Amino acid sequence: MSELIELENISLKAADMVEDGRVHKALYSDPAIFEEELDKVFNNTWVFIGHESEVPEVGSFKTSFVGRHPVILSRDRKMNTHVLLNRCRHRGATVCEGRKGKTKAFTCPYHGWGYALDGGLRGLPKPEEYEGVIDKSELPLESLRHESYQGLVFATFKDDIEPLEDFLGGAKKWIDLFVKQGGGFPLKVLGEHRFNFPGNWKIQLENTTDAYHFPIVHKSFVSSLDDATADIFDFLDGEGFVEDLGHGHSVMVMIPDLIDLEADLDQPIPARFEELAQALRDEGQDEDQVKRLVRAAHGTGFNLNLFPNVSCSMAFFRVLRPVTVNETEIQHVAIGGEGAPAVFNQKRMRLHEHFQGPMGFGTPDDGEAWERVQKGSMAGKDGWILVNRGMENLHTSPDGNVAGAVCSETGMRGAYQKYKQMMAAGEEK
Amino acid sequence: MSINTDLVNKVTAFIWHEADLLDHKEYQDWLSLWNDSGLYIVPTDNNETDYEATLNLALDDKDMRRMRVARLESGESVSAGAASATVRMMSRVRVLEESTDQVVVRCAMTLNELRHGKLVTYPADMEYILTPTDDSYRIQRKVVKLMHADGFLRTVSFIF
Numbered sequence: 001m002s003e004l005i006e007l008e009n010i011s012l013k014a015a016d017m018v019e020d021g022r023v024h025k026a027l028y029s030d031p032a033i034f035e036e037e038l039d040k041v042f043n044n045t046w047v048f049i050g051h052e053s054e055v056p057e058v059g060s061f062k063t064s065f066v067g068r069h070p071v072i073l074s075r076d077r078k079m080n081t082h083v084l085l086n087r088c089r090h091r092g093a094t095v096c097e098g099r100k101g102k103t104k105a106f107t108c109p110y111h112g113w114g115y116a117l118d119g120g121l122r123g124l125p126k127p128e129e130y131e132g133v134i135d136k137s138e139l140p141l142e143s144l145r146h147e148s149y150q151g152l153v154f155a156t157f158k159d160d161i162e163p164l165e166d167f168l169g170g171a172k173k174w175i176d177l178f179v180k181q182g183g184g185f186p187l188k189v190l191g192e193h194r195f196n197f198p199g200n201w202k203i204q205l206e207n208t209t210d211a212y213h214f215p216i217v218h219k220s221f222v223s224s225l226d227d228a229t230a231d232i233f234d235f236l237d238g239e240g241f242v243e244d245l246g247h248g249h250s251v252m253v254m255i256p257d258l259i260d261l262e263a264d265l266d267q268p269i270p271a272r273f274e275e276l277a278q279a280l281r282d283e284g285q286d287e288d289q290v291k292r293l294v295r296a297a298h299g300t301g302f303n304l305n306l307f308p309n310v311s312c313s314m315a316f317f318r319v320l321r322p323v324t325v326n327e328t329e330i331q332h333v334a335i336g337g338e339g340a341p342a343v344f345n346q347k348r349m350r351l352h353e354h355f356q357g358p359m360g361f362g363t364p365d366d367g368e369a370w371e372r373v374q375k376g377s378m379a380g381k382d383g384w385i386l387v388n389r390g391m392e393n394l395h396t397s398p399d400g401n402v403a404g405a406v407c408s409e410t411g412m413r414g415a416y417q418k419y420k421q422m423m424a425a426g427e428e429k
Numbered sequence: 430m431s432i433n434t435d436l437v438n439k440v441t442a443f444i445w446h447e448a449d450l451l452d453h454k455e456y457q458d459w460l461s462l463w464n465d466s467g468l469y470i471v472p473t474d475n476n477e478t479d480y481e482a483t484l485n486l487a488l489d490d491k492d493m494r495r496m497r498v499a500r501l502e503s504g505e506s507v508s509a510g511a512a513s514a515t516v517r518m519m520s521r522v523r524v525l526e527e528s529t530d531q532v533v534v535r536c537a538m539t540l541n542e543l544r545h546g547k548l549v550t551y552p553a554d555m556e557y558i559l560t561p562t563d564d565s566y567r568i569q570r571k572v573v574k575l576m577h578a579d580g581f582l583r584t585v586s587f588i589f
Contacts, residue, residue: 099579191473191484196581220505224496329581334484342482349484354493359471359486361500364584368508371545 015424018416021388028200028377028385034325041308041422042067046147046154046167048310048319049073053151053188053338054100055081059117062100065321066155071144072096072106073153076117081148083155084119084141095141106141115141150179151187152310170245170399174304178312180261183296183344184289185337189317190349193332193357197367199374201309201322202419204330207366208303208311208318209242209252209411211235212389217369221361224354229272240301240406242390243397248307248418250411254314255301265291273297279343293344296337297351307415316352326374332356332363387412433524440534440559441522443566448519448538451588456498459588464560464567465491471589475554475574486578486585501586508586514543515587519555531569532559538573540589549583552576 014033017024027033049064055075062073063086070086072095086094088108095106095115105122106115113124119141124130146155147164149172154164165172179187197204207213215222215236222230235254242252253259265288269277273294280290299315311318317333334352336345355362377383390408397403404410450459463469471486480488489497501509517540526533533556540551554574559566573589575582 193473193484193486194579194581195584197584217507220500220503220509223503223505224500346481350488353485353488357486358582358584361496364508364586365506367584368511368586375545 013423015420018420018423020413021391022384022386023416025377025383025385027202028374029325031325034200034322036423038067038322040425041419042322043069043157044161044422044425045158045308046156046161046164047308048152048306048317049083049146049155050153051151051187051189051317051333051335052081052148052153053186057102059102059104060100061096061103061106061117063096063098066144066157067322069157070094071155072141073146073155074106074117074119080118081146081153082118083144083146083153084115085144087141088113088115089121089139089141090124119143150175167247168306169247169249170401171247171249171251171304171306173399174245174251174302175312177260177302178300178304181296181299181315181335182337183261183293183340185340187335188338188340188345190334190336190345190352192334193352193360193363194329195332195358195363195367196323196327196329197370197374198326199328199370200326200377201320201328203370203373204318204320204328205305205308205415206387206412207370208313209250209305209415210409211240211242211252211254212407212409213366213369214254217365218362220365221355224361226272228270236407238406241397241403242406242408242410243399243401243403244410244414245401246414248415249305250414251302251304252406252411253302254406258298258301261296261298261300262292265295267291267295269294273347276343276347280341283341283343285341293341297344297347299348299351305411305415307418315348316356332360387416433527436524436527436532437522440524440532440557440566441519441536443559444519444522444534444536444555444557447568448517452515452517454501454587456502456588460494460498462568463491463494464569467491467567467569467571469494469568469571469573469588471573471575471578473578475578480572486575486582497588501588506586508584511545511586516541530560532561532566533557534559538589542587544583551589553589 017027047066050062050073054062055073058077060075064071072084072086074082086096088095090113093108093110095108114122116122121136121139144155145159149164222233239256240253244250277290277294304312309320319331321329323329334349336348357363387409390404394402394404469489470480473484473486477483500506517538519536519538521537523535525535536555538553538555542549556572558570560569
């Protein structure tokens with residue numbers, strides 16, 4: 001590997017700046033590369049936009065983004081979901097504002113064009129001047145292809161892309177395990193935290209498969225835990241692993257005992273969940289159900305990273321959105337069980353508040369580290385980001401994937417190789 | 430309409446005292462202002478009223494307040510160590526309810542934070558439930574309704 005890219009002598013090509021064990025810092029800071037990423041990555045793959053439980057009823061909607069494009073996830077009168085570009089076909093105003101809600105239709109505020117929940121153009125004021133000019137059936141809100149797996153909804157601008165299930169591939173097994181934290185109830189979004197940081201989206205992408213930072217950055221969080229729980233989070237020397245699942249996806253297993261939340265239900269109730277267990281007993285849940293719910297309340301012992309914008313991260317969804325080359329918006333989406341006992345969902349929310357979000361005991365320290373990485377990326381004309389940790393200590397997982405130790409950078413390397421492949425598209429000459 | 434200015438002065442003096450403690454990071458003294466059963470709440474949705482049943486940015490009982498302060502004072506938190514200085518202005522104080530047991534107060538806050546050399550501003554509607562003591566008050570509930578609670582916030586390593 002060369003030590004330096006001769007910046008003066010080559011055009012900056014993102015794909016050339018990803019090597020096996022390192023990536024160039026220009027990938028965090030170059031505005032032209034950022035624009036290219038929106039086109040070649042975010043407009044060109046399956047992008048997570050939400051969970052079906054966020055649009056539970058006829059008329060439910062949530063707003064989201066595919067890369068830079070504002071979209072609406074809606075549910076129509078037949079309970080079908082749609083992903084619609086949030087843009088009136090007349091003069092282009094957004095037709096839906098707010099995070100989520102319920103509506104009968106999407107009406108443009110500018111001239112009153114009205115669209116049905118499936119995006120169809122239903123009516124517009126004073127139609128006579130359009131006679132012979134437009135045909136309403138040809139001007140619905142533009143619809144994106146979307147598919148879902150276990151309630152996770154993804155949308156894409158690439159109409160001929162592979163089916164979502166093929167794209168998820170080896171990640172599906174882990175999504176199946178992840179949704180078990182509903183405690184036997186369907187997974188349900190309970191709320192979300194939103195924050196941004198002045199840094200590139202890939203800094204966040206890397207973080208959810210970075211166990212190495214945990215005891216350093218999150219020391220103050222671990223100190224706030226009881227001893228038994230702190231032991232669980234002391235996982236760097238444990239039996240955890242990182243597995244490259246292909247397509248840029250990876251799983252980082254930190255706590256192997258918590259891979260399958262429906263196994264090992266006979267374990268004793270940990271002290272920090274005793275109050276929850278008693279509350280469940282007090283409302284008449286039998287002991288089997290108490291143990292099942294308490295185990296589900298932990299969340300899973302792994303982070304499943306799905307390239308490019310979502311992580312099923314232990315007990316929540318972490319969703320990223322690239323805003324500019326040095327600004328990224330992040331949602332920490334809290335989840336529980338639909339129809340699960342209220343005390344169970346409340347405990348899940350309290351645990352979420354403890355670590356996650358802009359006021360959690362974990363996130364602000366992550367944010368500080370990421371902000372420093374972005375600042376550091378401006379230092380010097382040249383510089384590399386190392387992602388080579390554990391490269392010489394790999395093994396093959398039972399599923400036949402490349403795997404490394406829990407604090408290896410195997411997942412980052414997988415994501416960057418997928419990134420390299422996508423960014424190289426159109427440059428084969 | 431008559432305004433009980435003595436009462437407004439008294440609760441304002443208390444709120445200013447609390448604000449000064451927080452800006453100067455005198456967190457142990459701040460902890461002592463609370464009733465044990467008190468709750469410090471920063472909602473994600475300012476229209477919510479059932480905070481236990483919804484996700485908040487913070488919903489701190491006594492233990493969580495103690496741990497939040499411990500985290501900020503520990504020297505273990507890199508973001509708290511980045512020493513965000515804050516200056517907050519408390520104003521527009523109005524007493525909504527008064528009884529022998531409690532005073533419900535609403536006021537406005539503008540908190541300015543210096544963070545990595547940049548000013549960040551947090552406007553908020555504040556709601557206090559204060560319980561009278563012999564010579565002052567204790568906090569039973571403090572709800573911080575950030576104007577942009579619904580938006581994308583910067584991370585927070587201080588106490589509102």
